[in-house]
Amino acid sequence: MCALSPLPRPLFIGHEIYRASTYGRWHPLRVPRVSTVIDLCRALGWLPPGVYVTSPRAKPAALTGWHTPDYIAALVRAEAEQVVSDTVRARHHLGTPSNPVFAEMFRRPATAAGGSLLAGELLAGGGVVFHPAGGTHHGMPDRASGFCYLNDPVLAIRSLRANGAxxxxxxxxxxxxxxxxxxxxxxxxxxxxxSVHEAGLWPRTGMLNETGAGNVFNLPVPRHLNDDEMVMIRDALILPAISAFRPDAIVLQCGADAVADDPQSHLSLSNNAHWQIVAGLMGMAPRLLVLGGGGYNPWSAGRLWAGVWATLNGHTVPAVLPDAAQQVLRGLTFQGNKRGRNPDPAWFATLRDTPRGGALRDQVRKDVAQLAARL
Structure with missing residues (x-):
C-alpha cells in the first residue's frame, strides 16, 4: 500500500449554516463568528476556492462513538419538535438557558462535528486544517454542556486516530x-x-493537581493574564510538553474568549498571543488541526481567527485592512453588550491587536514550573 501524501497546503473547513442560525436573541452565541472569519479571509484574498472545504453534516450514527444513542436521539427529536419535556431537560440538559432549543440545534453542531470528523480523514497523510466552527469542548456523552451540544474535539481525535495518528x-x-x-x-x-484557562471560571474544573493517568496538564491562570506571560507559558510548558510527547498529530482548541475584549472572561491577552501559539506549534507534528472554540465578541473573534488562518499560511497581516475587509467588520453589531455600543475604531481597520505585555507574576511562574517538572 502506498503512503498517503500530505496536504499540499492548509485547508479551511466552513459552512453557511453558521451565518443563518442563532442560539437566540440574548444568548452569548448570538454573534456571527465563523461567517465573519470566512468573509474576512475572502475579502483579504486568503480563501480561494481550492482551499475552502464545505463541512458535511455528521449522521447520528457517526456521533455515537462518544455520545450515547439516547442523547443523539433526544437532540434530533428536540430539533424536529422544537420543544423538550422536563425529563429530557433534566437528563440531557437540552432546553436550558445555556443550551436552548432553536431551529438548527442538531444540524448546526452536527455540521461542526462533521467538519472535525472530515479533518481527521483529510489529515491522514499529514498537513494542516483549520476548522473555526469546531472546538465545542464541553459536550458530554449524555448531555449538552456550556453551549456545546456535541463534543467535536473528541470526535476529531477519534477520527485522527482512525486515520493513522x-x-x-x-x-x-x-x-x-x-x-x-x-x-x-x-x-x-x-x-x-x-489546557490553559482562567482560574475559577465556569465550569470550575481543570485544577493544577488534576493529572489523570499522567498526560493531563492543567494550568489555571489568574485574571489579567498578559501576552508576555502567555509567551512564557508557551516556551516553558506547551512546546516542551509536545516535544517530550512526540505526537503524530496536534489538535489546538484556539478559543477566542481569552482576549481582553471578550465579555465572558477576565484575561488581558491580545490576539498576538494566540497567533504566537499557532506559530510555535507548526511543524511539531505531521498533522495539525486548529479548531475555534469560545469567542463572544464578533469583532475580536473574527479578527483573531482570520489571523490564525494567516499564520497557518504565512500571509502578511496588513497594518490597515483593505476597504472590503473593513466593510465586513463595520457591518457587525453586538446588541445587548456594553462593548458593542462604542466599538474601538481599531476593530474596523486592523486585524492585529496592540500587544498587551506586562509583568511575569510569581504565581504563574511557580505553576508553570510545577507542571514542567512533570515532563
Missing part, C-alpha cells in the same frame, strides 16, 4: 477549561491533554 496532543487555550475532552482522554496514555 497513534499519539495525539490536544492543546486548549480557550478561557474555559475543556472538561469534556479531559473526561474522554484523561486515562489514555496515547493522548496528551493540556
Amino acid at each position: 497513534a499519539r495525539i496532543a490536544y492543546i486548549d487555550i480557550d478561557a474555559h477549561h475543556g472538561d469534556g475532552v479531559q473526561r474522554a482522554y484523561q486515562d489514555d496514555p496515547d493522548t496528551l491533554v493540556l
